[in-house]
Amino acid sequence: MKKYWKSIEEKDTNDVSVVENQKDLSHKSTIEDIVADIPYKEPASRRDFLKLCGFSITAATLAASCETPVRKTIPYLVKPEEIVPGIANYYASSLFDGGDYCSILVKTREGRPIKIEGNELSSMTKGGTSARVQASVLSLYDDARLKSPLKKGDKTTWSQVDDNIKSLLREAKDSGKKIVILSSTIISPSTKSVYNDFIKAYPNTQVVYYDAISASALLQANKLSFNEQVIPDYRFDKAAVIVSFGADFLGTWLSPIEYTKGYAKNRKLDAKKTMSRHIQFETGMSLSGSNADERIPIKPSEEGVILANLYNELAGLLNKKALENVPKTSRKLKSIAKELVATRRKSLVISNSNNVHIQLLVNAVNNLLENYNNTIDLNNPLQLKQGLDADMDTLVSDMNSGKVEALILNNVNPVYDYPQVDKFIEGLKKLKISISFSGTLDETASLVDFVCPDNHYLESWGDAEPKKGLFSLAQPTINKLFDTRSAQESLLKWTGNNISYQNYVSEYWKKSIYPLQSKAGLKKSSFKKFWIKSLQDGVFEVANLNTNKKHDFNAKDLKNAVANAVKANKQIAGSFELYFSESIALGNGKHANNPWLQELPDPITKACWDNYASISIPDAKKLGFKNGDVVVLSTKNNKKIEIPVLLQPGQAQGALSIALGFGRKSAGKVGNNVGQNVFALAEVKGGNTTNFITEVKLAKTHKNHDFALTQTHYSMEGRDIIRETTLAKYLKNPTSGNEKHEKYKGKIKSLYEARPHIGNHWGLSIDLNSCTACGNCIIACQAENNVPVVGKDEVRRRRSMHWMRVDRYYSNSVDTPEVLHLPVMCQHCDSAPCENVCPVAATTHSKDGLNNIAYNRCIGTRYCMNNCPYKVRRFNWYAYTESSKFDFNMNSDLGRMVLNPDVVVRVRGVVEKCTMCVQRIQEGTGKAKQENRELEDGEITPSCVQSCPADALIFGNMNDKNSRISKKLEDERTYHLLEEMSVLPSVAYQTKVRNQPNKLV
Amino acid sequence: MYNINVRGPVIQGNKDCHQVTEDICNPLDTKPGKWWNITFIISLVALGVGAWGIYYTMHDGLGTWGLNNTVNWGYGIINFVWWIGIGHAGTAFSIFLLVLGQKWRTSINRAAEAMTVAAVFCAGFFPIIHMGRPWLAFFVFPTPNTRGPLWINFNSALTWDVAAIPTYLMASALFWYIGMIPDFATIRDRTTSKVKKAIYGFFSFGWVGSSRDWLRYETLSWLVGGLMAALVVSVHSIVAMDFASSIEPGWHTTIFPPYFVVGAILSGFSMVLTLVIIMRKVYHLEDYMTNSHINAICKILVFMSLIMGVGYTTEIFISWYSGNEYEMFTFFHNRITGDFTAAFWIMLVSNAIIPQLFWFKKIRKNMTIVFLISLTINLGMWFERYVIVVTSLTKDIMPANWAEYSPSLVEICLFIGTLGFFVLCILLFFRYIPMIAISEIKGVLKQSQVKTNTKNN
Secondary structure (H helix, E strand, C coil), rough: CCCCCCCCCHHHHHHHHHHHHHHHHHHCCHHHHCCCCCCCCCCCHHHHHHHHHHHHHHHHHHHCCCCCCCCCCCCCCCCCCCCCCCCEEEEEEEEEEEEEEEEEEEECCCEEEEEEEECCCCCCCCCCHHHHHHHHHHHHHCCCCCCCECCCCCCCHHHHHHHHHHHHHHHHHHHCCCEEEEECCCCCCHHHHHHHHHHHHHCEEEEECCCCCCCCHHHHHHHHHHCCCCCCEEHHCCCCCEEEEECCCCCCCCHHHHHHHHHHHCCCCCCCCCCCCEEEEEEEHHHHHHHHCCEEEEEEHHHHHHHHHHHHHHHHCCCCCCCCCCCCCCCCHHHHHHHHCCCCCCEEEEEEEECCCHHHHHHHHHHHHCCEECCCEEEEEEECCCCCHHHHHHHHHHHHHCCCCEEEEECCHHHHCCCHHHHHHHHHHHEEEEEEECCCCCCCHCCCCCCCCCHHHHHHCCCEEEEEEEEEEEECCCCCCCCCCCHHHHHHHHCCCCCCHEEEEHHHHHHHHHHHHHHHCCCCCHEEEEEEEHHHHCCCCCCCCCCCCCCCCCCCCCCHHHHHHHHHHCCCCCEEEEEEEEECCCECCCCCHHHHHHHCCCCEEECCCCCCEEECCCHHHHHHCCCEEEEEECCCCCEEEEEEEEEEECCCEEEEEEEEEECCCCCCCEEEEECCHHHHHEEECCEEEECCCEEEEEEEEEEEEECEEECCCECCCCCCCCCEHHHHHHCCCCCCCCCCHHHHHHCCCCCCCCCCCCCCCCEEEEECCCCCCHHHHHHHHHHCCCCCCHHHHHHHHCCCCHHHHHHHEEEECCCCCCCEEECCCCCCCCCCCHHHHHHCCCCEECCCCEECCCCCCCCCCCCCHHHCCCCCCCCCCCCCCCCCCHHHHCCCCHHHHHHHCCCCCCCCEECCCCCCHHHHHHHHHHHHCCCCCCCCCCCCCHHHCCCHHHHCCEEEEEECCHHHHHHHHHHCCCEEHHHHHHHCCEEEEEEEEECCCCCCC | CCCCEEEEECCCCCCCCHHHHHHHHHHHCCCCHHHHHHHHHHHHHHHHHHHHHHHHHHHCCCCHCCCCCCCCHHHEEEHHHHHHHHHHHHHHHHHHHCCCHHHHHCCCCCHHHHHHHHHHHHHHHHHHCCCHHHHHHHHHHHCCCCCCCCCCCCCCCHHHHHHHHHHHHHHHHHHHHHHHHHHHHHHHHHHCCHEEEEEEHHHHCCCCCCCHHHHHHHHHHHHHHHHHHHHHHHHHHHHHHHHHCCCCCCCCCCCHHHHHHHHHHHCCCCCCCHHHHHHHHHCCCCCCCCHHHHHHHHHHHHHHHHHHHHHHHHHHHHHHHHCCCCHHHHHHHHHHCCCCCCHHHHHHHHHHHHHHHHHHHHHHHHHHHHHHHHHHHHHHHHHHHHHHHHHHCCCCCCHHHHCCCCHHHHHHHHHHHHHHHHHHHHHHHHHCCCCHHHHHHHCCCCCCHHHCCCCCC
């Protein structure tokens, strides 16, 4: 037998005992043997036995119960200079996507963008955002995003794609037929330059701008009237009287953030005793209509005749020539005309019609009122919509007649949103090559040859010129998540230019924008300094590039316009008109896969996850429709859709309205098959896609649809919830409508001693007069506080988790209702009813006046929720994170990247609610403490306050007598919600004031 | 020995002590009938249904219930209060009637107490399962801990519940058990089975029937009984304060504690009535649970029902008199009229009007009608809790929050589960425990009937 040895000693000594000893140990397997070996003088005592028992039981318990999944945190090997874990970095950038422009700050944590804030340096959006802007950060982490380029639906690499495309494009170039770039409106000057470079390389290239919801008629009308194909700059901040025909300028029309800023400024009553007056003629109840002082429901076909009549009334008052052949309308326009004339040069008349004739009449009215160069500025035009519908129609017929060889689609989805889809698809098949830059495999991208996915805007460089002379930059805030490439870089590559788009932008700026410095009144600096400053600021503004150009109004087309308006104004008995509205949340439907937007309730109907045909209540009664009845809607071209009806107070009789942007088929798991797509129902008239159609018939089916509504009761039941008054009464007595406040103020008695608030006492004030209910705060709160999305069924069960909600009530008649909006979040009562009913003291009052919840103490008895008179507390009915039942953003690692690491993700079975962004308060107070200074007023802002486009919310320390909130609390309009409950809320509201000198309706 | 001169004998049929023992122990000695087996299986199935409900609730979360962010309490709390109300019967019977010297209670108190214990178990189950995180239910106990240390909130009525309900459960179980000790000894002495002897022997605590045993026994009964007298009132008062200490319209009212206690006695006694009628029918105990017993319970029910009627009208009057618009809405537009009209009127008619039929002797003597009325009251009392919990929450102060509530299948299954558990407990009680207190019955036999028979007793 061979001898195996470990050491020389072992080999040589041949000592048996060593080996034996080792052998021996290995035999000692039983615990007694080991215990016996412990060199105690006495045999194991009772104490030892107990010790051993204790040890082994503890060890076994620990080993058995403490096994949790290991999640590795890997520290930076080389820490990037700018990243400090736990500290957020902000980068200025710009968002422009299908009509929404916003200058933004992107909050990143450890390299992840997690929140969008408004950029206060922008003179256009002034720190405001919209719900869509807030939600755009979630689209970055969309599971539906393409992870690599595709060739005929199969994954491929960029080099292969480039080779293929280059050779195909060369062929197309040589064929003599057209290459077309079909693009959504481009406001980026450098991208336009890229297009031009591409045209240089492929001279047979044509660029066609196509907007799903276009301003085509507006552009054409201005061309006809002023020889400028532009959208003028509307100055709502200068307008004393606003008359809007269907234009939802607070919600969706052109540049709502900017318009809301301007509008709200004139609605505020701080330190001034006037406010603007807003009259809205419209079909469906829009957000703007709900905020109007007077709202007159009209059928869309009536619009032209009403405008012509208004023109004549004005002309009569101003001794100008009236339009001829105008039939009388039953609408009372005399007083409106008088008001408009009285506020001449300070009034504003707008329309969202996509009919040139109507826009011409609007121009004529504004011209008559001398609004040009006052409230309407043609010299600083808005560039957000440049597409002409006719161009698209021409392109489609060119495609079908074989004149187009190659089509490059940039940020457009015509297969979803072009009315004549079939023709487009037909034409697409005849192309040699079709390329899409879509970031997801949308309806169009799934039909093209090559998909070259563009970066998300938060991963890209870019620039923008939303308004003439207002430049802004976009910079990446995260490395590319997937194998994507910016569209510009792709186009440049195909022209043989291998420059990165980043360098291209900076070179473009050096060449074209840097020289404008002197015009902006800045000191001349090196380009590097200029570039860094512009990047830091996000904006570079050259106000009034060319100011004083006068435009003469060309009235020659008016006659034709009137004739057309008269022709359109025919009522067809027994049928409906159908108006296409734009949804506040989804817009043109591009971001239908964004669950935050899907679950954002419509500010008027409070429905989410759906579109529907809004019908007036008298019409519904006549036809025997109940809310949710599914009808078959058929147009005169025999297109049919099935859609539920929703009874809408204030809807014009004889007209339906349906929101666009729903019914996506290839948006992703969240957005597919939500609602119905009605883009295809639109018609093309005079080269423009109409925003309404006539002769629509409804047929009832036996189906009934259950809407996902976050509010089901319409009326305030005569309760003292929202206090309102009129401007005239307010001027006479500032406390009008708010008389009850005096009754309760300081007179509330409690058996308990009042809690002292040491240092800070946080309070929030909401001006109901400037709040437009746009819903920005709802999404801003959701993004900041990791509020889960619960889905359609759970909203139906009334389990929406939004911490911030906006209640909507109607008053007056169902035909001409007045609408009231009320944002409600936790009121942080100083005598909170929720606190004293919690058996485990999980919800308690803090020294600075906040009502806190310790989530890990909460056992979920939900008594606090019952006892909250505002019902602002939310319960985690299910586990909403990492749950396949709630397959939204919180069910994937990618989607969860958007979570704010400063806010706990709540588990199943606990109650949650608004914290007034306690994490921001902690951060702010901590910072001030560290710097050994007092907090400044306005230094800390909760998420809802920060980006409010109407600046309706003010947050601050109520203990500081000089703070803005303390001053606001002394306002005569200030009151607390449900004051009589004596719960002492920290949130205050200011009464709503309507400017109704003489009631029209 | 007790001599009834005016009211006639409590126990009929000229029983002697031996006969009493034989009669009452009979179900324990014989095989159960067909009906027992069938009911047993049904109750097991119901219990299984409840177990499924528990599994589903625990596995998926409270989202499986029909609740929402407006109506946060529903079936769970309705059934909790309903069972607690039923659980009032035993103690009310034993203690109140003991204090009032009502000797007729002896035939019924054992069954009533058994019912109490089962019902309180059913009730106690609901507050736990309806928590968001029942596995952390121990947070409600004021125990020293390393979590802070965190203390509980003594201001919360739910904390008072935590003290009241387990106390009540333990006290009533104890009282019930003490009463059974002599009877267990009787069974121990009678049985021939060794197993039974061991088990009943264990539970009889070495009872030998000596005068010292009896002395201790009586003292203990009186002591525990005396302590429990307070619990009869406290438990349901505290449950009432779960509602009354809130600011919810329709809940925030000082009438709730007495109103709930009376309601509990009404529902408890009617459940006793239901049970007694079944027992005397099935086990032929008409001699023990005589018509005059039924008669007496009916009279109590009339009285309680009258108080309930006063309670209902007072509530409505005060809501009007207070001028509080939210209270007015709740009572006049959401109960008397409105979406919940049916529930409100079922409650009012069943609890305050139908029991008034007991004014008529004829009706009190007709067992079928008495039985039906007892069931009606139980139904009515269930609806009372439904009206209180659901109407207030669905439409409270801010109309924007108004929401509907309807129970989900899971909630209904949980309710069925507790019904199954209750019936199962009662069946086991019939089978293994003398359903009438043998020793106490012997105390109320008519003196002339008493014949001592040392051999058998």
